[in-house]
Amino acid sequence: MPDKVLDLRNRPLRDLRISVTDKCNFRCRYCMPADIFGPDFEFLPQSKLLTFEEITRLTQIFTSLGVGKIRITGGEPLMRRNLPELIRMIREVEGVQDIAMTTNGSLLSRHAQALKEAGLDRVTVSLDSLDNERFGMLNGRGYQVDSVLDGIRVAADAGLSIKINMVVQRGVNDQDILPMARYFREQGHTLRFIEFMDVGNSNGWRLDQVVPSREIVRMIHEEMPLVATEANYYGEVASRYRYEGSNQEIGLISSVTQAFCSTCTRARLSAEGKLYNCLFASSGDDLREPVRDGRTDEEIRELIRAIWERRDVRYSEERLSETPGLDKREKVEMSHIGG
Numbered sequence: 238m239p240d241k242v243l244d245l246r247n248r249p250l251r252d253l254r255i256s257v258t259d260k261c262n263f264r265c266r267y268c269m270p271a272d273i274f275g276p277d278f279e280f281l282p283q284s285k286l287l288t289f290e291e292i293t294r295l296t297q298i299f300t301s302l303g304v305g306k307i308r309i310t311g312g313e314p315l316m317r318r319n320l321p322e323l324i325r326m327i328r329e330v331e332g333v334q335d336i337a338m339t340t341n342g343s344l345l346s347r348h349a350q351a352l353k354e355a356g357l358d359r360v361t362v363s364l365d366s367l368d369n370e371r372f373g374m375l376n377g378r379g380y381q382v383d384s385v386l387d388g389i390r391v392a393a394d395a396g397l398s399i400k401i402n403m404v405v406q407r408g409v410n411d412q413d414i415l416p417m418a419r420y421f422r423e424q425g426h427t428l429r430f431i432e433f434m435d436v437g438n439s440n441g442w443r444l445d446q447v448v449p450s451r452e453i454v455r456m457i458h459e460e461m462p463l464v465a466t467e468a469n470y471y472g473e474v475a476s477r478y479r480y481e482g483s484n485q486e487i488g489l490i491s492s493v494t495q496a497f498c499s500t501c502t503r504a505r506l507s508a509e510g511k512l513y514n515c516l517f518a519s520s521g522d523d524l525r526e527p528v529r530d531g532r533t534d535e536e537i538r539e540l541i542r543a544i545w546e547r548r549d550v551r552y553s554e555e556r557l558s559e560t561p562g563l564d565k566r567e568k569v570e571m572s573h574i575g576g
């Protein structure tokens with residue numbers, strides 16, 4: 238039985254989100270704006286990345302503290318070589334119940350089959366528009382919608398369970414809400430709408446660019462009636478609705494208008510081995526050195542336990558209550574810890 242660990246707000250440690258690279262082939266404005274992440278930007282060298290063996294060892298230590306859900310992310314995780322090998326290694330760790338991956342989908346058609354065979358359970362594909370011109374602008378590199386839809390198709394054929402994530406920005410892609418809802422309802426995949434967030438330090442976030450989830454629900458409900466559904470599990474990020482008369486669902490991730498910090502069970506491990514206790518943390522605790530300097534599993538486990546036990550963060554709730562000085566704090570970049 239894993240040894241349960243609680244933070245200062247009584248939140249258990251249940252999910253580990255592992256970033257395997259800080260590199261990405263996209264330059265989404267809200268995450269890696271091209272003017273900052275340009276040709277001279279220095280990404281992490283290979284020697285600073287956790288190896289697959291180190292990631293697997295840490296995963297095993299995390300499961301002994303209660304983690305059962307693993308999400309592989311990035312940057313773009315499919316830019317890390319031999320990723321199926323890592324999935325295979327994590328699959329063998331006792332206590333791992335669910336392995337998911339978040340990807341921009343552009344390289345998925347090439348890798349989906351191998352990922353499934355290695356033991357990946359689910360993929361979440363990010364897609365913000367079905368309109369080629371707008372999508373090309375949003376991803377900052379002119380990638381076409383079809384490259385992502387192909388990836389989704391191949392992943393579904395390979396037997397992976399699929400969700401789609403759409404970040405909605407007012408005046409940018411809010412006209413895509415209904416076309417996306419119609420399309421993915423027809424395809425039978427759960428689409429989740431994410432409120433645009435003030436992650437990192439450079440995405441130019443403004444509150445008036447956030448489309449509140451309740452507005453999205455109202456808009457879809459008018460055309461395709463929705464029924465609210467119970468959460469699947471404690472701490473689920475998305476609130477869920479199903480289309481009346483079917484089991485087909487959508488989800489709303491309301492991190493700005495209805496923060497969910499009070500049940501946040503997520504730890505985040507960056508590609509260089511820093512442990513972050515919040516998506517909006519200023520800094521992380523290094524685990525790479527302890528892993529490399531010969532410490533035992535038990536010592537590392539106690540280190541992680543101590544980090545979690547002093548955790549008190551609740552950034553999104555503080556944003557909601559307009560805590561003074563919050564907007565001046567330096568934050569980790571989303572591409573560094575993976576969302």
Ligand SMILES: Nc1nc2c(ncn2[C@@H]2O[C@H](COP(=O)(O)OP(=O)(O)OP(=O)(O)O)[C@@H](O)[C@H]2O)c(=O)[nH]1
Binds near residue numbers: 308339361431474
């Ligand atoms: N503020 C905040 N946003 C989060 C958090 N976790 C996820 N998000 C946002 O929600 C998006 C979707 O997250 P996912 O990783 O797909 O959600 P998940 O809960 O792991 O998904 P399922 O396991 O499929 O339910 C992320 O890209 C973030 O934008 C969190 O802890 N805090």
Ligand SMILES: C[S@@+](CC[C@H](N)C(=O)[O-])C[C@H]1O[C@@H](n2cnc3c(N)ncnc32)[C@H](O)[C@@H]1O
Binds near residue numbers: 342431575
């Ligand atoms: C940082 S990406 C990493 C994985 C992969 N590259 C992808 O895009 O799916 C993870 C998720 O974070 C979301 N994201 C990035 N910046 C965001 C922001 N400012 N607000 C809300 N979600 C954001 C992306 O849309 C994506 O679904």
Ligand code: SF4
Binds near residue numbers: 262263265312313363
């Ligand atoms: S959201 Fe994902 S695809 Fe877009 S720039 Fe960030 S890491 Fe890359």
Ligand code: SF4
Binds near residue numbers: 498503553
């Ligand atoms: S803002 Fe931080 S504490 Fe709140 S839900 Fe997100 S990651 Fe968890």
